[in-house]
Every structure is written in C-alpha cells, then in structure tokens.
Amino acid sequence: MNKIIEKYNLSEHVAKFVIEAPMIAKSRKPGNFVILRIGEKGERIPLTIVDSDIEKGTITLIVQNVGVSSGKLCQLAAGDFITDLVGPLGKATHIHKAGTILALGGGVGIAPLFPIVKAFKQAGNRVLTVLAARSKDLIILEKEMREWSDEVLVMTDDGSSGRKGLVTEGAEEFIKREKVDECVAIGPAIMMKFCALTTKKYDIPTQVSLNTIMVDGTGMCGACRVTVNGETKFTCIDGPEFNAHQIDFDELLQRLRAYKNEEDQAKNKK
Amino acid sequence: MTENNETLNKGRNAQWRVELRNSVPNKDRVALERVKMTEVEPHERIKSQVCEVNCGLTAEQAVTEARRCMDCVTPTCVEGCPVNIDIPRFVKQIEAGKFLDAAATLKEYSALPAVCGRVCPQEKQCEIKCFYTQKMKKDPVAIGYLERFAADYERQSGKIQIPQVEARNGIKVAAIGSGPSSLSFAGDMIKLGYDVTVFEALHEIGGVLKYGIPEFRLPNSVVDVELENLKEMGVNFEKNFVVGRTASFDDLKELGYKAFFVGSGAGLPNFMNIPGENLNGVMSSNEYLTRVNLMYANQSDSDTPVMLGKRVAVIGGGNTAMDAVRTSKRLGAERSIIIYRRSLEEMPARVEEIKHAMEEGVEFMNLANPVEYLPDTTGRVAKARLQRMKLGEPDASGRRRPVPIDGDIVELDVDLVIVAIGVSPNPLIPACLPGLKMTRYGTIEVNEETMQSSVPEIFAGGDIVRGGATVILAMGDGRRAAASMHRYLQEKYAKK
Ligand SMILES: Cc1cc2nc3c(=O)[nH]c(=O)nc-3n(C[C@H](O)[C@H](O)[C@H](O)COP(=O)(O)OP(=O)(O)OC[C@H]3O[C@@H](n4cnc5c(N)ncnc54)[C@H](O)[C@@H]3O)c2cc1C
Ligand SMILES: Cc1cc2nc3c(=O)[nH]c(=O)nc-3n(C[C@H](O)[C@H](O)[C@H](O)COP(=O)(O)OP(=O)(O)OC[C@H]3O[C@@H](n4cnc5c(N)ncnc54)[C@H](O)[C@@H]3O)c2cc1C
Ligand code: SF4
Ligand code: SF4
Ligand code: FES
Numbered sequence: 115m116n117k118i119i120e121k122y123n124l125s126e127h128v129a130k131f132v133i134e135a136p137m138i139a140k141s142r143k144p145g146n147f148v149i150l151r152i153g154e155k156g157e158r159i160p161l162t163i164v165d166s167d168i169e170k171g172t173i174t175l176i177v178q179n180v181g182v183s184s185g186k187l188c189q190l191a192a193g194d195f196i197t198d199l200v201g202p203l204g205k206a207t208h209i210h211k212a213g214t215i216l217a218l219g220g221g222v223g224i225a226p227l228f229p230i231v232k233a234f235k236q237a238g239n240r241v242l243t244v245l246a247a248r249s250k251d252l253i254i255l256e257k258e259m260r261e262w263s264d265e266v267l268v269m270t271d272d273g274s275s276g277r278k279g280l281v282t283e284g285a286e287e288f289i290k291r292e293k294v295d296e297c298v299a300i301g302p303a304i305m306m307k308f309c310a311l312t313t314k315k316y317d318i319p320t321q322v323s324l325n326t327i328m329v330d331g332t333g334m335c336g337a338c339r340v341t342v343n344g345e346t347k348f349t350c351i352d353g354p355e356f357n358a359h360q361i362d363f364d365e366l367l368q369r370l371r372a373y374k375n376e377e378d379q380a381k382n383k384k
Numbered sequence: 385m386t387e388n389n390e391t392l393n394k395g396r397n398a399q400w401r402v403e404l405r406n407s408v409p410n411k412d413r414v415a416l417e418r419v420k421m422t423e424v425e426p427h428e429r430i431k432s433q434v435c436e437v438n439c440g441l442t443a444e445q446a447v448t449e450a451r452r453c454m455d456c457v458t459p460t461c462v463e464g465c466p467v468n469i470d471i472p473r474f475v476k477q478i479e480a481g482k483f484l485d486a487a488a489t490l491k492e493y494s495a496l497p498a499v500c501g502r503v504c505p506q507e508k509q510c511e512i513k514c515f516y517t518q519k520m521k522k523d524p525v526a527i528g529y530l531e532r533f534a535a536d537y538e539r540q541s542g543k544i545q546i547p548q549v550e551a552r553n554g555i556k557v558a559a560i561g562s563g564p565s566s567l568s569f570a571g572d573m574i575k576l577g578y579d580v581t582v583f584e585a586l587h588e589i590g591g592v593l594k595y596g597i598p599e600f601r602l603p604n605s606v607v608d609v610e611l612e613n614l615k616e617m618g619v620n621f622e623k624n625f626v627v628g629r630t631a632s633f634d635d636l637k638e639l640g641y642k643a644f645f646v647g648s649g650a651g652l653p654n655f656m657n658i659p660g661e662n663l664n665g666v667m668s669s670n671e672y673l674t675r676v677n678l679m680y681a682n683q684s685d686s687d688t689p690v691m692l693g694k695r696v697a698v699i700g701g702g703n704t705a706m707d708a709v710r711t712s713k714r715l716g717a718e719r720s721i722i723i724y725r726r727s728l729e730e731m732p733a734r735v736e737e738i739k740h741a742m743e744e745g746v747e748f749m750n751l752a753n754p755v756e757y758l759p760d761t762t763g764r765v766a767k768a769r770l771q772r773m774k775l776g777e778p779d780a781s782g783r784r785r786p787v788p789i790d791g792d793i794v795e796l797d798v799d800l801v802i803v804a805i806g807v808s809p810n811p812l813i814p815a816c817l818p819g820l821k822m823t824r825y826g827t828i829e830v831n832e833e834t835m836q837s838s839v840p841e842i843f844a845g846g847d848i849v850r851g852g853a854t855v856i857l858a859m860g861d862g863r864r865a866a867a868s869m870h871r872y873l874q875e876k877y878a879k880k
Binding site: 137138141151153155156157158182183186197198199200201202203329330332333334335336337339340341346351365368369371372373376377380 | 679
C-alpha cells in the first residue's frame with residue numbers, strides 16, 4: 115500500500131499525484147514507469163514516473179481519465195492508498211549530449227515527455243519542445259516544460275491555446291529553421307506514427323515511448339508485444355522506448371483496440 | 385542414496401511397521417484394486433473455473449489404498465521421487481490410521497505436500513517405479529492421491545503442526561521470486577534461524593502456483609494455508625518488489641542481506657514467430673491464464689478483461705496447454721482444440737490432465753502445427769493454417785521427431801489462439817548481474833550439488849536453473865540451496 119501525499123487536478127480529465135514510494139523514488143530513471151492497481155479486483159495499469167523526490171521519498175504520476183481504471187485512480191485523494199504499486203519498470207531513456215533535441219508531446223503524453231526533456235536539458239542539450247493537444251485544457255505542464263526547454267511551441271487542434279494546428283506542423287517549423295540532431299515523441303499512437311513519418315523525411319533519429327496494453331510489466335505475458343524492425347519485442351522489458359522509424363504502427367494501433375468492446379462495456383456499466 | 389537406504393531400513397524395522405506388515409498377507413494386498421478418485425462430473429465441473437475436479441479420498445479409501453502397498457524391502461518408488469520421500473513410511477502411517485504422522489513424514493521432505501500430491505507427474509516419477517508397475521504390471525499404489533490425502537487431512541483437521549524454528553541468528557537472507565523453489569528455501573532457512581525475506585514482483589505470492597495453475601486443479605486456498613504457515617514461522621514477504629529494479633543486489637546488501645536465493649522462474653513466453661501471431665486474439669498461455677487466475681478476469685466485478693472465444697485453438701501439449709484449453713471450456717467456448725505437433729503418446733502433460741480434458745470435450749488435433757494466422761475484417765484472428773505432420777526418426781529427447789507432410793495444409797476457423805509452446809528464463813536478474821555465469825539457454829549456471837552460482841553469495845534453483853521443470857524439482861532445489869547456503873554462511877559468519 116502506498117499513500118497519496120498530494121493530488122491536484124490539472125484539468126477536468128487529468129490529475130497529478132505525489133505518492134509515497136521511497137525505493138522507487140531512489141532507483142527510478144527518466145523513461146521508467148510503474149504499474150499500479152486500485153482495489154482487490156483492480157486492473158494493473160502502467161503509468162510513467164514523471165518526477166521523483168528522493169529526500170521526501172515520493173514519485174509523481176500524471177494520469178488522464180480515459181476508462182475504468184484510470185477513473186478509479188482519479189477519484190482518489192490525498193491521504194488515500196494505492197493498493198499495489200510496483201516499479202520502476204522498463205528501460206531508462208538513453209540520455210546523452212546530442213546537440214539539439216526536438217521533444218514532441220501530445221495530450222497526456224506530455225507527462226512522460228517531461229522527465230526526458232528535463233534530463234536532456236540537464237545533460238547540456240538545446241531542447242526545442244512542441245506541446246500539442248485537442249484544446250487548451252488538455253495542455254499540461256506548460257510552465258514546467260518552459261523551465262526546462264529553450265523554446266516551447268504550443269499547438270491545439272481548435273486554436274484555443276498557442277497556435278492552431280497539428281504537432282507535426284510545429285515540428286517541421288523547428289526542423290526547417292535549424293538543425294535538429296535527435297527527436298523524441300510521446301503521445302497517442304496515431305500521433306507518434308505521424309511524428310515518425312515526419313522526422314523520417316528529414317532523417318532525424320527519433321525515439322518514441324509506446325503505450326501498449328500491459329498486464330504484468332515484467333516480461334511474463336507478452337500482451338505488450340510490438341513489431342520493431344520485423345522482430346517481436348516486449349514493450350515492458352525491451353522498451354517502452356524504441357526507434358520510431360522501425361515500429362509497425364499499424365499493428366500497434368490494431369492491438370490497442372484489442373479490448374475495445376470489453377472496455378466500452380465496463381465503462382458504461384460503472 | 386546408501387545413507388538414505390539405511391534410514392529407510394531403520395524405519396522399516398520399527399516394531400509397528402513389522403506388525404502392520406505381517407497383519408495382512410501380501411496376496412491379500414495385491415488382490416485389492418487401485419482406488420478410483422471421485423471426480424466432479426464433466427458437465428458439472430466445466431461450469432466453474434474454481435470447482436476442483438478431484439474430490440480427494442475418504443479416510444476409508446485412503447486406508448484401503450495404503451493397504452495395497454507391500455512395504456517393500458527395496459522401495460523403488462522412493463528412487464522415482466525427485467526428493468526421495470520415504471513413501472512406504474507415510475503410506476504405512478496412513479494404513480495404521482496415523483494420518484497426522486503421515487503428514488509429518490511428508491513435511492520432512494517436501495514443503496508443499498498438498499500441492500505435489502495434486503500436481504506431480506506421478507505416473508512418470510514415484511508411481512512408475514512402484515513394485516506394482518515394475519514387476520507385476522498392475523496399477524501402482526496411488527502414492528499421489530495418498531500424499532494429497534495426508535496433507536489435506538492435516539489442513540482440514542485444524543491441527544497443522546507449525547515446525548519448530550531455531551532462535552534467530554540475526555543473519556539476513558533473501559529469496560527472489562515466490563514460486564515453489566523460493567517457498568521451500570524460505571521454510572528451511574527460517575527453521576535454521578535466519579531472517580528470511582521473500583521478494584515477489586507481482587501482487588500475489590506463489591509464482592506459477594497462483595498465476596498459472598488454475599483453481600480447478602490446485603485451489604488457491606491450499607496454497608494460502610502453506611503461505612500462512614511460513615508467515616507464522618516468521619518469513620517476511622515483500623510483494624510488488626522487483627529485485628534488480630526496485631532495488632539492486634547492492635542495495636539489498638547495504639540493507640544487510642548476506643546471501644540470496646534466486647527462484648525467479650522461467651517466465652518469458654515463447655512464440656513461434658509465424659505470420660499473424662500478433663493479431664488480436666492470439667496470445668500466450670501466460671497472458672490468458674494470468675488474466676483469469678491472477679486478475680479474475682472471468683468474474684464480472686473484475687476490472688481486467690479477457691478475450692472470450694467460441695472456437696479456441698491452444699498450441700502445445702504440456703500442462704500449460706491443458707490448463708489453458710480447459711479454462712477456455714469453462715469460459716464458454718463451443719470448441720476447444722489442442723493442436724500438437726507430435727502424437728498423443730509424446731504429450732508431456734500429466735496423463736490425468738489429458739484424460740480430464742478429453743472428458744470435458746476438448747478436441748485433440750495431433751500431428752499438426754500452425755504456420756500462419758489470418759484475420760477477419762476487424763483485425764482479429766479468424767483462421768489458423770495448419771501444417772500436417774508425421775512422425776520420423778527419434779530425436780535427441782528420444783521422442784520421434786515430427787516432420788511436415790509436404791503440401792498437406794488445412795485451415796481451421798478460430799477466434800482465439802493461445803500459444804503454449806514453452807517459456808524461456810526470465811532475463812531480468814541476469815541482466816542486472818553481469819558477473820553471473822549463464823548457460824547458453826539463458827539459465828543460471830549452478831553447481832548441481834550446492835546450487836551455488838558463480839557469484840558465491842548467490843544460489844539459484846527452480847525454472848531459472850532448469851528452464852522449465854516441475855514443482856517438486858523446484859522445491860528440491862530450494863531445499864538443497866538452503867542446506868548449502870547454511871554451510872556457506874556458517875563458515876563465513878558464525879564461527880568468527
Ligand atoms: C509504458 C506506459 C506508460 C504510460 N504512461 C501513462 C501516463 O503517464 N499517463 C497516462 O495517463 N497514461 C499512461 N499510459 C496509458 C495508461 O496506462 C492507460 O491509459 C490506462 O491503462 C487505461 O486504463 P483504463 O482502464 O482507464 O482505460 P480502458 O477502459 O482500459 O481504456 C480506455 C481507452 O484507453 C485505451 N487504452 C487501454 N489501455 C491502454 C494502455 N495501456 N495504453 C494506452 N491506451 C490504453 C483503450 O484503447 C481505450 O481507448 C501509459 C501506458 C504505458 C504502456
Ligand atoms: C500453467 C502451468 C501449469 C503447470 N503445471 C504443472 C504441473 O501440473 N505439475 C508440475 O510439477 N509443474 C507444473 N508446472 C511447472 C511448475 O509450475 C514450475 O516448474 C514451477 O512453478 C517453477 O517454480 P519456481 O520456483 O522456479 O518459480 P515460479 O513458480 O516460476 O515463480 C517465479 C516467481 O518469481 C517472480 N520473479 C521473477 N523475477 C523476479 C524478480 N526480479 N524479483 C522478484 N520476483 C521475481 C515471478 O513473478 C514469479 O512469481 C506448470 C507451469 C505452468 C506455467
Ligand atoms: S513428491 Fe511427487 S514424486 Fe514425490 S512421492 Fe510425492 S507425488 Fe510422488
Ligand atoms: S514400491 Fe510400491 S508397493 Fe513397494 S513400497 Fe513403494 S509404493 Fe509400496
Ligand atoms: S506486460 Fe506482460 S510481458 Fe510486457
């Protein structure tokens with residue numbers, strides 16, 4: 115059982131949690147995630163560790179309410195307990211000095227992007243960030259991102275914040291203006307697919323962090339498998355970050371819909 | 385073995401054994417028929433995932449079955465048991481009506497007799513070596529049933545004997561993983577006075593016993609009682625803790641742990657790498673069984689979904705395949721089909737599971753091997769293309785090798801495919817301990833006698849060493865590792 119120390123609502127559907135987990139706080143690296151479970155019949159869901167505080171022994175998670183399990187989490191408040199929490203899981207991001215990094219975040223993907231932006235900046239890179247979402251209230255962590263980026267461009271589908279347009283348009287604006295050495299893109303699978311197509315055009319090495327369906331997160335079940343460069347990989351232990359230009363995104367999109375019927379039914383029931 | 389023979393003989397010469405032996409002539413013993421296990425009827429039992437198929441023996445049945453055993457001078461059955469349980473002793477204790485003593489005998493050798501009595505492949509181990517099988521071509525003494533009986537009797541009597549533990553010696557040791565190997569290791573070490581912590585990555589203790597083997601074969605309550613006993617003896621359990629991730633070996637050493645037993649299992653499911661294997665509706669048996677057994681996905685109040693199929697194909701012929709295919713029947717499949725590339729005789733599953741599966745209406749398509757899966761318009765698997773096989777020359781394992789029959793490919797309509805073709809060792813631990821010597825199969829290399837790895841303070845056993853074996857072998861490893869770790873630690877710390 116892990117105690118929730120603080121909770122904020124970042125928007126109607128997005129909440130931020132600071133959770134007591136001293137061991138994980140100490141051993142986690144940017145790119146790692148946890149798996150948690152609410153209640154004895156709860157589902158195990160993966161969430162990226164956005165930040166940690168070793169002294170206070172806490173980790174920060176940001177979650178978007180999209181279904182039953184994320185909804186259950188969002189209903190909890192400071193002082194409540196998480197039934198089970200395990201981590202840090204997944205391989206850490208390879209942080210190094212590359213020159214100029216283009217960081218693309220879509221929707222709640224901005225949350226997992228944040229620790230990576232911060233780490234790249236701390237490693238001495240120039241960081242150009244594009245934050246994109248459907249509308250203003252889905253843009254999260256803008257202030258924090260500005261603190262750790264050299265430049266931030268906000269794009270919304272409806273123009274309610276920043277510029278009106280897609281994340282890829284923002285990306286190309288930077289790419290055309292100056293030399294970009296590496297790119298990292300995190301968001302919905304469909305967004306990452308188009309980011310990958312864009313950077314491929316310019317031959318920019320690109321990492322994406324995949325949000326496959328998972329069960330155990332330790333390599334035991336294979337629910338998280340993806341095809342990378344023609345080979346089957348397990349996102350939880352081989353990833354979650356992979357070379358964007360080698361991923362079979364169409365298969366990924368298909369696999370994300372595997373439990374669509376069951377999920378819809380569950381959501382309507384509750 | 386000679387030492388063991390001496391102990392066996394000494395026990396055999398005890399007065400009560402001699403008297404019991406002489407009380408019934410052997411010709412009367414052999415005239416008795418092997419007991420039949422009462423089972424829940426197939427049409428009843430397939431309505432429930434948790435209804436145990438085997439009902440166990442009554443005390444009367446157990447005593448009669450025990451009477452069949454002739455208390456042989458050379459009890460060959462003992463050789464067949466991987467942990468050399470003194471079978472005639474516990475069987476004769478049952479015959480004498482001393483059921484709790486029989487349970488105590490079992491506990492001297494095995495940490496989980498109620499489990500092994502249920503899941504050991506007895507027909508390949510103790511029972512095949514029984515005098516009845518070997519010399520008389522008759523049905524062997526039902527050693528497994530009797531083992532289960534004694535253990536269940538003890539549990540249900542409410543008189544479980546919690547073994548004596550020695551005074552704490554203050555030395556901390558860790559077991560990694562909570563499967564049968566770690567549990568038996570932990571039981572022995574706590575008895576010897578160590579401070580024992582078992583670390584488990586999942587949110588439940590028990591390893592495969594919990595997430596893999598279904599309730600209809602091994603009820604969770606049976607495992608839970610054993611876990612409670614270990615807790616009562618003082619074993620500390622840490623769930624949601626991935627060693628190598630949550631904390632490294634070095635972190636644990638800093639926390640005072642002096643030695644480690646790695647029982648992390650062979651968790652990684654194998655796939656065949658054929659086209660269409662990543663379609664929706666194709667999954668590993670681990671995923672399927674975990675969703676149902678660990679996450680209760682078949683129950684309506686569970687948040688975890690599981691894909692249901694009307695026409696389910698399960699690829700493989702081992703215990704895992706049988707568990708998956710029988711689970712699919714219980715979750716309402718119209719057709720549940722085993723697809724296995726060899727013939728029925730070569731199937732590695734326990735004979736009893738194959739029999740039960742057949743009774744439950746599972747179909748067997750032997751000598752067939754999938755080569756491709758085809759989707760429907762929504763992207764879910766709809767057809768399996770199967771290559772027909774025939775048996776050729778025997779291979780290294782002595783089983784006849786299946787060879788494809790040229791051009792003989794059939795299509796089967798399916799909407800769920802479960803791949804149960806084995807597992808590979810979990811690479812998490814080796815990846816974080818570069819100094820650890822591994823075999824080319826990815827298992828941890830250990831000294832077979834001591835279970836010690838190339839890193840002196842690390843011992844290992846169970847599937848991470850054997851690459852997929854049995855509960856009883858895993859338990860035997862845990863016990864041997866405990867004994868040799870004890871020697872190692874005494875030399876290193878206690879004598880100073
Ligand atoms: C490594 C990793 C890191 C993640 N980090 C974060 C994070 O920091 N913040 C966050 O809000 N979410 C994150 N996710 C996604 C999060 O796990 C899912 O949103 C969550 O599992 C959905 O569960 P649910 O029961 O609420 O929704 P469901 O009812 O199960 O599903 C609702 C919708 O979400 C989709 N979905 C289901 N499971 C997943 C999944 N595993 N990933 C993505 N979409 C899914 C479904 O297709 C459906 O459209 C991450 C996923 C992975 C694999
Ligand atoms: C479906 C199925 C049916 C079977 N049926 C039978 C049968 O009928 N009879 C029989 O004898 N055998 C059977 N087996 C085989 C038997 O279950 C295994 O041989 C046995 O469980 C192996 O035990 P183990 O101690 O090595 O670990 P496992 O039972 O494999 O458990 C290992 C545990 O370690 C945990 N772990 C892994 N890495 C870490 C880490 N880094 N930190 C913390 N924890 C970790 C895992 O989560 C897991 O819980 C079956 C197996 C399966 C899958
Ligand atoms: S542990 Fe298994 S092999 Fe040994 S006697 Fe019992 S059932 Fe037979
Ligand atoms: S070999 Fe068979 S008959 Fe002989 S002691 Fe063992 S179980 Fe009894
Ligand atoms: S989530 Fe089970 S193997 Fe990755």
